[in-house]
Amino acid sequence: MERIKIFDAEYRFMNIIWEHSPVSSTELVRLASEELGWKKSTTYTVIRRLCERKAIKNENTMVSALIKREQVMRAETEEHIEKVYEGSLKLFFTTFLKKEKLSKDEIEELKKIVEQYEKEEYEC
């Protein structure tokens, strides 16, 4: 069984399709707006993207699922994010924008700080 990678937002959209399939695209727009808070254009973009990946089909504005729930592999987006901010741009801004990467020691230290303050409070 072929498995298709899908992102979180697409998965939730697929949920609607599985529930209502086959469903007209107009109805889908309404449901997506209600359930997911999406704009019309966003819904159409996602329909197109899922069609390209052969997860759904769109025939005469009737949308139906081509894959089953079990076939879906919810993808991790991390690799994509890394890609976008890679290279020189990343280097340029790393110094002041990067998230503080906390080491285990530092996390322990922070936890201790919190505990210590709590203790002091009780003693007071």
Next chain:
Amino acid sequence: MLENIFTTVLNMSITASIAAVLITFFRWIFGRRLPRIFSYTLWAIVFLRLFIPFSIPSMFSVFNLIPTPQTSMTQSQHYYETKGIILYSMNDGNTSVEITAADALSNNINSSLPLPVPEASAEPLQVLTFALSWIWLVGMAGLLLFSLFAYFHTRNKLKTAVLYKCGSLISQCSQKIKLKRKIKIFTSDWVQTPIVCGLIQPRIILPVVFERDLSESEIALIITHELVHIKRFDYLIKPLSVLALCIHWFNPIIWMSFILSQKDMEMSCDEKVISVFGHDIRSEYATSLIRLAVKQNRILNCGLLAFGESNIKSRIKGIMNFKKPGFWMGAVAIAFIIALGTMLMTNGQFDDPMKRNGKNVKSFLTVPAKQPTGIPTEPKNEFDDKNNNTYPAINGWTPIYTKIIKNNSAKEFSDEVFINSIEGWKATYSPGATHQQEMILYKTTDGGENWSEIANSNDSLPLETKTGITFLNSEIGWISTVTPQEGYIGLYKTIDGGAIWEYQNLNIPHDYRGCLFKTLPPVFFSQEDGVLLTIQSDLEEQLVFVTHDGGNKWVATDENTNNENIKWSFSIVGNGSLWEIIYKNTTWKSNNGYTWSQSE
């Protein structure tokens, strides 16, 4: 043009830096003891300083404390003083504008920068200014493009964020901080940290994992934090701060300010959350921050424009340390902020170094910032070349704010002209043979403190009776004369700052070739447009020339005809004469032809 903008930016950068350094100092002293909202408020000063090229002058300004230099030299820099607001405008063309504007604001900083040397060629400096301006522009464009790219890229990705249904959680949180706007919350797997996205209709976007990993009470704290950002319009302030950073990218102090202000922004938000939820939630709040920090160690920053969480360590300490300030502590802090704000937001009252220049103060303080609009009547303008001493002493401005001073006392008989607060010329006269007048020309580059001789009548200076001198910029100037010779316009020009003078030949219309003229120094309305007034002995019809190329070519123009934006008229009013020139819809009046005031 570009150089002018660059100089203005440099100016703002320097004043903002001074403010930033003082605020950092304040932060360092009081930071721990006071809620962060105080230091966050103070950053607004730097923020405004970075965007607004001028501000209100005040005697309380910290910029009054900056001493005036004695040696700096500006070239063709004009100080426009209007309604107490001082703007600095540089001429383009043959001038060097580099840094000179900065000296008007803080001269001691200026001394660390290369100063233009008067006698040296302006060329290398001009090239440097030009190059720096372009480097600045390219850097700014690059940063702006990157920010925009990152912003739109992120926004695009977040379009598919999914509505987060949390029941009444959001309205509960909004109520707690008294936020009336309806804000929607979304979740997305494209973010690792909660962010606020959107400029018009901001929405909160949470990482998808929150739904699974965090308890509702933890989410409530995080949402409230973001709602505080929205309530305070931080989602607009941050992009604007990034814009300021892009403009002032060359200034490391501004980068430091950006980082510190972001930290204060986050920490003051934390404080707000704690104060609405109560002291007891501090450890829970701190713990969720730590948990978040463990998950998010990646560089997704939504291209600068969204909210990340930063400085976990100091935030944790800040949260655990937070105590509501006592009433007096708060009151003292507010008073302090107002005082600091007044000091830093206003410009020095005596920003014009000429006015601050101790020894010269007498002659300048008498001049009102704005010229009176009414024209005082003066004695009838005599045409008497034998007795020049009957001219009244004059002290005033030309339309391009060149300062004209005519001293006429038993002690001193001289003309002074200043093209800016520090650069000026002085001509002293002493009688010579009949219809002749010896002259010595001096120059100053320190507002009149020191004068050095640059020419005398043994050089190329005219011997005729002088009626005045004027300078258009550092190089180009005129001496006007009067002599009993028919059809003669006495006009001498220099193009090297006053060392060498040459007679400037004008094309006199045929009808006027039998007349006697008294020539007055040219009057300019811009670096290009100006008029040359002459007074005929019979006072019936005046001959006036107009230039549009900075005084190279003069064209005789009839009264009340429009010559490319310049229209002149002459009339006798009561006892005196009145010149009226309309330049680009502005009417300038003068009763002596030397100093001008703008008519309402």
